[in-house]
Amino acid sequence: MDIDWAALGQVFGISMVATVALVGVFTLGITGSTARKADGTATSQLSRTGAYLCFTLCAVAVAYGIYLIAA
Template identity: 75%
Template sequence: MDIDWAALGEVFGISLVATVGLVGVFTLGILGSSSPAGGGGATTLARTGAYACFALCAAAVAFGIYLIAA
């Protein structure tokens, strides 16, 4: 059995970057949907950005499921 270490390292690196990026986008969504420190609720722009972040995360998960199923 021969292991292609370069391919394994490439998969690891891409997986790491994708995971950190997706967690970062989800965190931005949580921050955008939460109320600011002064209270009063999130602004419309922040809430719209949060929904966009959550939609991007859902699209990434759906794409991952598609890749696994295909």
């Protein structure tokens, strides 16, 4: 049994980058949806829309990962 260390390293590297990117996008979504203005008023429509976009990107990435596993 031979292990292709180069391929294993590539999978590890891509997995790490994808994980950090997905967590970062999700964090931006949480930050955008809970952000308050300096005067304490609710979030703006733009930040809420950006948060929804971040959550949508996360859902698409997860769905694509499930598709890759199932295919």
